[in-house]
Amino acid sequence: MSRKYMLAVVALAAVLSGGCKKEKEPEKVVVQMEKVGTDNLEIYGEYVGRIRARRFVEVRARVEGYLEKMLFEEGKKVHQNQPLFMINRAQYKARADKADAQLKKDLAQEAKAARDVERLRPLYEQKAASQLDLDNAVAAYESAKASVAMSRADLAQANLELGYTTVKSPVSGYISERYVDIGTLVGPGAKSLLATIVDSDTVLVDFSLTAQDYLRSLQRNVKLGEKDMSRSWQPNITVTLADNSIYPIRGLVDFAEPQVDPKTGTFGVRAELANPERKLLPGQFTKVKLLLDVRENAIVIPSKAVVMEKGGAYVYVVRRDSTAEKRFIETGPEVDNSIVVERGLGVGETIITEGYNKLTPGVLVIPAAVPVREEQEKEDKL
Numbered sequence: 001m002s003r004k005y006m007l008a009v010v011a012l013a014a015v016l017s018g019g020c021k022k023e024k025e026p027e028k029v030v031v032q033m034e035k036v037g038t039d040n041l042e043i044y045g046e047y048v049g050r051i052r053a054r055r056f057v058e059v060r061a062r063v064e065g066y067l068e069k070m071l072f073e074e075g076k077k078v079h080q081n082q083p084l085f086m087i088n089r090a091q092y093k094a095r096a097d098k099a100d101a102q103l104k105k106d107l108a109q110e111a112k113a114a115r116d117v118e119r120l121r122p123l124y125e126q127k128a129a130s131q132l133d134l135d136n137a138v139a140a141y142e143s144a145k146a147s148v149a150m151s152r153a154d155l156a157q158a159n160l161e162l163g164y165t166t167v168k169s170p171v172s173g174y175i176s177e178r179y180v181d182i183g184t185l186v187g188p189g190a191k192s193l194l195a196t197i198v199d200s201d202t203v204l205v206d207f208s209l210t211a212q213d214y215l216r217s218l219q220r221n222v223k224l225g226e227k228d229m230s231r232s233w234q235p236n237i238t239v240t241l242a243d244n245s246i247y248p249i250r251g252l253v254d255f256a257e258p259q260v261d262p263k264t265g266t267f268g269v270r271a272e273l274a275n276p277e278r279k280l281l282p283g284q285f286t287k288v289k290l291l292l293d294v295r296e297n298a299i300v301i302p303s304k305a306v307v308m309e310k311g312g313a314y315v316y317v318v319r320r321d322s323t324a325e326k327r328f329i330e331t332g333p334e335v336d337n338s339i340v341v342e343r344g345l346g347v348g349e350t351i352i353t354e355g356y357n358k359l360t361p362g363v364l365v366i367p368a369a370v371p372v373r374e375e376q377e378k379e380d381k382l
Helices: 003-024 092-126 131-163 211-219 373-379
Strands: 028-035 036-059 063-072 083-087 164-170 173-175 193-210 235-240 251-258 266-272 283-304 307-309 313-317 324-335 338-343 350-352 364-367
Touching: 003 307, 036 173, 036 235, 036 324, 036 338, 063 173, 083 092, 193 283, 211 266, 211 283, 235 266, 251 307, 283 324, 283 350
Parallel strands: 028 364
Antiparallel strands: 028 350, 036 193, 036 283, 063 083, 083 164, 173 193, 193 266, 235 251, 235 283, 251 266, 283 338, 307 313, 313 324, 313 350, 324 338
């Protein structure tokens, strides 16, 4: 056997042995990975709400008479106790003057009756006047006092009715147009509604929650309508305007109905919302987003990493030896593209977020160049 032949055989053997070793190398799958961490996950519910003013007051005439003046500008803001309308006051002034004169008359009768008693009492003690005379004088004095009390009440009533001829604003707010014209007969027996006032600097938002939402809130120890100062957050709402923009001021839930409506299976909730620029109009319907819960320091992973099947939910976890482990987990609320893991994962473990469809338990995995979430975070920063 020649030397060249021997070298060829050795070279071929080396190639064949190298090829066999290459075939025996374990398969490695390129996947995208992510460390498991914690986050504060905010859980919201979305509902349809209706805006209403904090106060809606009807301005009515409390005495009858002809409307003489209007003292405000329609659609503008008025202040509490600001004069709005004037009703003809002549007859009410006359009644007040008459009641005042009657009071003065009765006061004079009272004073005379008191002097009569003072004069007769010593005469009775000296037996110069009879018991009947004294009793009659005392009775006359008591009757005069009662007349004075009645006259005082009549005068107070007359002055009250006279004051009602100037119709004043009961609250501060924005007034409507007038509902009656000058010269119209107004009053309880005629047209009493003169205008309305809306206090919309603060508005109320009414919406309804399902009984299921209510029970879930109780399970999380969240009682809507009650402030819990032990929490770092309170149930609050954001509303969406007609142009789909988000109203910049949040409102706090301050009331919840104590019972569920059996007809609809819902219960009413109310939130109070500041409205300094009057962007929110009473009667307007709006979308309401309610913060129902905040899961603080919860284990949160991307939803795309979770596989749902009949037996439950599972993820692939990367072991220390870089092999993939199929692990079943217990999931919690899902918000946007993230999901809470209640059990099954620990902080600091590594999960596979993409590429798990190519995996089998125990296969070796290697990370892709750039994780998807890292790419997204870079894009968000830009």
